[in-house]
Amino acid sequence: MFDTPAPPTPLVEMSRISKRFGGLHAVTDVSLDLYPGEVVGVLGHNGAGKSCLMRILSGAMTASDGQITVGGKPVTLNSPQDARNCGIETIYQTLALANHLDAAANLFLGRELKTRFGNLDDARMFAHAQEALRQLNPHFTNLKDPVSRLSGGQRQVIAIARAIYFQAKVLIMDEPTAALGPSETAMVADLTLRLKAEGIGIFLISHDMHDVFDLCDRVMVMNKGRNVGSFRIEDVNKDDILSLIIKGTLPDDWTPRGGK
Amino acid sequence: MSDVQASRSRRLRLGGASLHKLSAVATLVLLIVAFSFTSPAFFSVNNGLTVLLQTAVIGLLAIGMTMVIITGGIDLSVGSVLALSGVVTGLAIKAGMPVIPGMGLGIVTGAACGAINGLIITKMRITPFVATLGMMMIARGLALQLTGAAPISRLGDSFGQLGNGSFFRVVEMQANGFPKVIFPGIPYPAVLLLVVALLGAYILSRRQIGRHILSVGSHEEAARLSGVNVTRTKVWAYTASGALAGLAGMVLMSRLVTVQPNEGVMYELDAIAAAVIGGASLMGGVGSISGSMIGAFIIGVLRNGLNMAGTSAFIQQIIIGIVVIGAVYIDQIRNRN
Numbered sequence: 383m384f385d386t387p388a389p390p391t392p393l394v395e396m397s398r399i400s401k402r403f404g405g406l407h408a409v410t411d412v413s414l415d416l417y418p419g420e421v422v423g424v425l426g427h428n429g430a431g432k433s434c435l436m437r438i439l440s441g442a443m444t445a446s447d448g449q450i451t452v453g454g455k456p457v458t459l460n461s462p463q464d465a466r467n468c469g470i471e472t473i474y475q476t477l478a479l480a481n482h483l484d485a486a487a488n489l490f491l492g493r494e495l496k497t498r499f500g501n502l503d504d505a506r507m508f509a510h511a512q513e514a515l516r517q518l519n520p521h522f523t524n525l526k527d528p529v530s531r532l533s534g535g536q537r538q539v540i541a542i543a544r545a546i547y548f549q550a551k552v553l554i555m556d557e558p559t560a561a562l563g564p565s566e567t568a569m570v571a572d573l574t575l576r577l578k579a580e581g582i583g584i585f586l587i588s589h590d591m592h593d594v595f596d597l598c599d600r601v602m603v604m605n606k607g608r609n610v611g612s613f614r615i616e617d618v619n620k621d622d623i624l625s626l627i628i629k630g631t632l633p634d635d636w637t638p639r640g641g642k
Numbered sequence: 643m644s645d646v647q648a649s650r651s652r653r654l655r656l657g658g659a660s661l662h663k664l665s666a667v668a669t670l671v672l673l674i675v676a677f678s679f680t681s682p683a684f685f686s687v688n689n690g691l692t693v694l695l696q697t698a699v700i701g702l703l704a705i706g707m708t709m710v711i712i713t714g715g716i717d718l719s720v721g722s723v724l725a726l727s728g729v730v731t732g733l734a735i736k737a738g739m740p741v742i743p744g745m746g747l748g749i750v751t752g753a754a755c756g757a758i759n760g761l762i763i764t765k766m767r768i769t770p771f772v773a774t775l776g777m778m779m780i781a782r783g784l785a786l787q788l789t790g791a792a793p794i795s796r797l798g799d800s801f802g803q804l805g806n807g808s809f810f811r812v813v814e815m816q817a818n819g820f821p822k823v824i825f826p827g828i829p830y831p832a833v834l835l836l837v838v839a840l841l842g843a844y845i846l847s848r849r850q851i852g853r854h855i856l857s858v859g860s861h862e863e864a865a866r867l868s869g870v871n872v873t874r875t876k877v878w879a880y881t882a883s884g885a886l887a888g889l890a891g892m893v894l895m896s897r898l899v900t901v902q903p904n905e906g907v908m909y910e911l912d913a914i915a916a917a918v919i920g921g922a923s924l925m926g927g928v929g930s931i932s933g934s935m936i937g938a939f940i941i942g943v944l945r946n947g948l949n950m951a952g953t954s955a956f957i958q959q960i961i962i963g964i965v966v967i968g969a970v971y972i973d974q975i976r977n978r979n
């Protein structure tokens with residue numbers, strides 16, 4: 383679809399974002415952008431502020447400071463609904479599923495399909511959910527169980543299906559494969575590349591270096607809430623990234639590697 | 643694992659909620675049988691209708707309470723709001739307002755109290771227990787203040803219609819000139835309860851707001867992240883509870899044909915007990931109107947049957963208290979397995 387080179391306006395531009403919780407600086411002065419058809423890895427140690435930064439973009443949290451533009455226009459994202467209206471969908475690290483509801487009810491939560499009379503159209507939601515979930519996991523059978531009875535992997539699949547079903551322009555994946563087995567993880571990797579080919583921009587948070595090098599075009603490393611380096615993936619190797627994650631600096635002898 | 647096994651275990655698991663309802667119905671039947679033996683007058687059309695009438699008020703309150711409990715909250719104010727709504731209606735009728743708009747005003751008063759509860763809980767972030775405890779005192783105080791704690795009577799025959807009228811009443815004039823009641827009719831309050839219960843069940847299971855109520859109680863943060871307007875959903879539930887408390891107030895005061903500012907004390911506890919006996923979880927996310935109706939009838943039958951058997955009001959309290967704890971305990975054991 384989008385064979386033309388990336389247009390000059392980024393899908394999303396976050397500039398100088400900060401987030402404080404009382405005295406705790408979770409995110410400090412971070413800038414980050416994303417272009418169509420691009421996968422940008424957001425990396426960092428536990429508690430580095432990755433989820434906070436992404437939650438600010440999904441409207442789940444408001445920044446203490448900084449601006450966000452979507453498609454070149456400044457926006458204020460005060461609620462998850464605002465972000466969705468801007469075409470930003472999120473797979474939360476916590477999955478954000480309502481335990482007593484079934485897969486279809488969760489998939490359409492907040493965006494229920496209705497009949498002509500305004501009643502919930504459970505049959506149609508079920509059919510769509512079944513199709514969306516089967517794409518990700520052909521063995522998904524217990525669609526009518528409350529999600530509290532599903533396995534961690536099945537729950538994660540629902541969260542992923544929900545984020546991609548509504549045709550986002552920007553997709554935030556916060557550790558989307560943490561609970562998945564090898565075949566489902568491979569499926570999500572395929573899916574990521576397919577969405578990327580469709581021109582969707584993706585932020586990927588992952589601790590898995592294989593995923594990062596296989597999928598990402600660029601990476602941004604956070605350390606103690608700060609952006610300590612943004613690179614094209616060809617310019618760094620695994621050791622450079624680990625050094626940034628752990629120490630917050632590149633190895634002393636670093637020069638751009640230019641594709642190994 | 644075979645498919646047969648999978649489907650069988652699912653059927654068993656799905657049984658959880660319906661099993662609870664089934665055992666509640668069994669309890670109800672057992673109570674009716676037991677009371678029929680202890681007092682012969684218990685199992686009669688007339689007494690059946692009396693139970694219906696008595697249960698109508700608790701049932702109406704329990705419908706609103708169920709919605710609130712499903713959101714993970716509680717509404718302690720319904721008994722007082724019931725009284726305040728009655729007082730507002732009584733004063734309005736005394737001031738010359740016709741009965742139907744007067745009752746409408748009473749229901750609106752209840753809804754307003756509920757909306758205020760919802761706003762205090764969501765905007766001021768006060769826990770439901772404290773917020774509605776406050777409203778319980780405020781509404782009761784207002785009701786007493788407005789009336790000087792005196793009942794308002796002589797409200798006219800039409801005010802008594804809602805509480806005392808009935809459909810299909812058959813009365814025959816006898817030769818001696820006295821009327822004989824062939825069939826006492828189905829009381830308006832019973833029909834009202836049925837209609838409101840069906841409406842409540844429909845809203846909970848078939849409408850978007852019902853789904854949102856369930857999701858908020860199930861996992862509030864997940865609901866918020868999914869784009870559910872949590873504030874609106876909660877305010878809706880408390881407003882519904884307040885409006886139904888107002889409606890219950892109309893039924894009760896109309897039945898007495900007098901407005902009593904000190905009516906409805908501790909009714910909230912009966913409504914909560916009805917919901918809990920019916921399977922609603924105070925942790926939120928679980929509950930049904932049908933379950934709460936069964937719960938309301940268990941309490942109604944228990945009260946009525948104990949009355950007819952000559953049990954004192956004090957002993958009744960003790961028994962109902964034990965029933966509530968027992969119902970929740972049995973449910974917990976079942977959920978653990």
Ligand SMILES: Nc1ncnc2c1ncn2[C@@H]1O[C@H](COP(=O)(O)OP(=O)(O)OP(=O)(O)O)[C@@H](O)[C@H]1O
Nearest residue numbers: 403406408426427428429430431432433434435475
């Ligand atoms: N709601 C909150 N209130 C207070 N502090 C918070 C809140 N959310 C996050 N924090 C703090 O902000 C910091 C960054 O948290 P964040 O969740 O963004 O880390 P992360 O990089 O996603 O880590 P992980 O890899 O473990 O998911 C942490 O120190 C955390 O304790």
Ligand SMILES: [Mg+2]
Nearest residue numbers: 432433475556
């Ligand atoms: Mg995180």
